[in-house]
Amino acid sequence: MNNSTLDGRVAIVTGGARGIGAAIARTLAADGARVAITGLGGDAAAGAKLAGEIGADRCRFYESDVGDFDGCTGLVGSVLRDLDHLDILVNNAGITRDHTVRKLTVQDWLDVIKTNLNGPFFMIKAVLDHMIERGYGRIVSMSSVIAHTGNVGQANYAASxxxxxxxTKSVALETASRGITANCVAPGFIDTDMVAAMPAAAKEASLAHVPEHRLGKPDEIARVVRFLVDENASFITGTVVNVNGGLYM
Ligand SMILES: NC(=O)c1ccc[n+]([C@@H]2O[C@H](COP(=O)([O-])OP(=O)(O)OC[C@H]3O[C@@H](n4cnc5c(N)ncnc54)[C@H](O)[C@@H]3O)[C@@H](O)[C@H]2O)c1
Incomplete structure (x- = not known):
């Protein structure tokens, strides 16, 4: 067994200013990591507030759009300059643009694919040379129960x-011999702004299928991410951990 704190580890958490990402940032920082949280311009105030709460020596907000490849490489360059190295990437940023396929516009489709799928690819591409050079890396990407089940009004989200x-499976295979793991976490319905934006009837209908009849908490996702990014989780790669209160088994 190796040291199971995150002392000396540096993490990027995309979309880390609020919701699940903020819980992940708090959890990783509490266990010793220095965390770069990213977000869009509208996240700057929440990001600065969270960084202040965690402590400037442990957390810093970077404005960066995961859908912009040059922005992703620029972000990684800035983090390496500011924090010296990078061990952990959490691809958390994600959006929804919900409509049934008949009403879904091409732009709704492209926007969601750009943030939710291009974004993680761009970030993984931006960090991989550095992780391979160091012979160490932990990559966790936020999928969703909807990846397995599909959902009415969420074809774009489900596909992403x-x-x-x-x-993730392909990255896991390509990097398995380099000390790098790549995994997904697939949350069910979690109590964040994303779910608060769902129509009440849709939320009620979704909750009816959760055996515990409750939303999950961002912390319940963060603890699983924390487990996967541990140095000792070295034999877990290419998998998806479902964290959904029994909604999907
Ligand atoms: N909340 C849930 O029930 C749930 C369930 C399954 C999966 N997820 C996934 O978990 C992740 C976090 O969800 P959440 O509920 O905390 O969402 P949220 O909407 O509360 O927070 C997402 C954050 O990502 C930021 N973001 C959006 N687009 C971005 C971009 N292009 N670049 C950088 N940052 C961007 C947002 O501004 C926001 O700060 C998402 O990928 C989401 O799809 C959430």
Whole structure:
């Protein structure tokens, strides 16, 4: 067994200013990591507040759009300059643009694929040379229960989150001999702004299928991410951990 704290580890958590990403940032920082949280311009205030709460020596907000490849490489360059190295990438940023396929516009489709699938690919591509050079890396990408089940009104989201599973397995295979693991976490319905934005009837209908009849908490996702990014989780790669209260088995 190796040291199971995150002392000396550096992490990027995309979309880390609020919701699940903020819980992950808090959890990793509490266990010793220095965490770069990213987000869009509108996340800057929440990001700065979270960084202040965690402590400037442990957390810093970077404005960066995961859908922009040059932005992703620029972000990784800045983090390496500021924090010296990088051990952990959490691809957490994600969006929804919900409509049934008949009403879904091409732009709704492209927007969701750009953030939810291009984004993780761009970030993985931006960090991989560095991780391979160091012979160490932990990559966790936030999929969704919807990747497995599909959902009415979420064809774009389901496709992006299912795509992440294939991307992750391929990265896992390509990097397995380099000390790098790549895994997905697939949350069920979690109590964040994303779920708060769902129509009440849709939320009620979804909850009816959760055996515990409750939303999950961001912390319940963060603890699983924390487990997967541990140095000792070295034999877990290319898998997806379902964290959904029994909604999908
Ligand atoms: N909340 C849930 O029930 C649930 C369930 C399954 C999966 N997920 C996934 O978990 C992740 C986090 O979800 P959440 O509920 O915390 O969402 P959220 O909407 O509360 O937070 C997402 C954060 O990502 C940021 N973001 C959006 N687009 C971005 C971009 N292009 N570049 C950088 N940052 C961007 C947002 O501004 C926001 O700060 C998402 O990938 C989501 O799809 C959430």
């Amino acid at each position: 989150k299912a795509g992440l599973l294939g991307l």
